């Protein structure tokens with residue numbers, strides 16, 4: 001068997017293993033959480049019913065991420081999740097010892113389901129994840145703020161402040177001014193929008209802001225983005241047609257929206273479908289617009305399976321062979337993942353997205 005063939009077989013096995021985990025997710029999660037609560041009566045005393053519902057939800061989450069990591073074949077993906085989990089739970093008063101225990105209980109149930117290579121791979125991921133949990137939380141790093149050399153550094157800080165204060169008009173004014181001085185609009189997309197939302201996410205993770213503040217910040221960014229869109233100079237499309245979408249189950253939309261707007265500015269005729277779109281509809285839309293490029297966005301690692309399925313459906317389109325690009329947070333930890341899902345390329349931000357779209361079209 002050639003190396004690419006071996007790669008495809010391994011991916012098929014990993015995906016089958018991940019599907020098995022997902023199919024039994026609730027059962028394993030409920031058992032693991034019941035076993036945890038049986039050992040720790042104080043949790044039920046302290047949290048009442050919430051200990052059961054939230055605990056089961058969290059255990060189900062471990063499984064979603066384990067399944068996602070299994071699909072990627074990268075233990076680092078699960079280790080990343082555990083590091084994130086330690087911060088989310090640690091900042092809400094839950095100790096790393098409890099995380100270790102909960103991962104072990106979930107892992108035990110998951111391992112019983114698999115055999116062969118998939119089981120071995122899962123064991124490796126669990127060991128790496130549990131070792132990370134035993135190491136505990138590391139002190140939170142400082143905010144990912146721009147260095148003073150960046151021309152948009154001050155605007156970026158002011159924009160984040162406006163988002164946190166809920167100042168819609170203020171944020172719009174800052175973005176308009178940044179657009180005026182920026183070398184290119186994509187600089188505003190990355191330095192203001194992407195950077196500030198990443199920081200907002202981090203602050204939620206560390207329990208420094210509420211879910212409501214996070215939603216408000218996202219709503220403001222979407223409002224500002226729409227306002228800038230109508231103010232941008234767009235010439236007639238010269239490069240071809242691109243369809244940008246998120247997959248079924250994926251709720252993060254801003255990244256895909258930025259990519260859609262940036263491609264349009266770069267001379268593409270773009271249809272932006274939003275996210276959580278039924279895949280049949282995406283394929284129909286791609287055929288109707290005769291898409292040269294289909295760009296698929298996914299943030300959550302547990303949405304890799306829908307990405308791989310969508311890529312297969314697009315590849316199966318009759319009489320058309322659009323180039324397929326993928327991107328979003330799900331592809332960040334494992335750099336070769338885009339190849340595993342069958343795409344033609346990937347990029348980590350809008351600047352890269354424009355470059356790769358031009359390159360595949362050539």
Ligand code: B12
Nearest residue numbers: 197201251252253254255295296297326327328349350353
């Ligand atoms: C806003 C937000 C939400 C909103 C989204 C609303 C909306 N309309 O988009 C809501 C509230 C729905 C949400 C839900 C959830 N979220 Co959320 N969310 C965020 C947040 C704060 C910002 C996302 C964002 O817009 N980022 C900015 C954009 C510009 O960046 P980007 O998506 O990476 O896009 C760039 C590139 O990736 C690339 N790109 C993107 N797509 C594509 C496509 C192609 C083809 C190419 C080439 C390139 C490309 O270019 C883009 C622009 O430069 C992030 C924080 C973060 N770090 O991003 C958390 C974050 C992603 N969310 C997180 C979580 C946990 C969740 C939930 C599970 C929460 C929950 N318990 O329900 C759910 C999951 C929902 C789901 N099934 O998808 C975690 C994920 C952690 C992890 N370990 O995976 C994060 C990182 C927050 C955190 N720090 O803890 N979320």
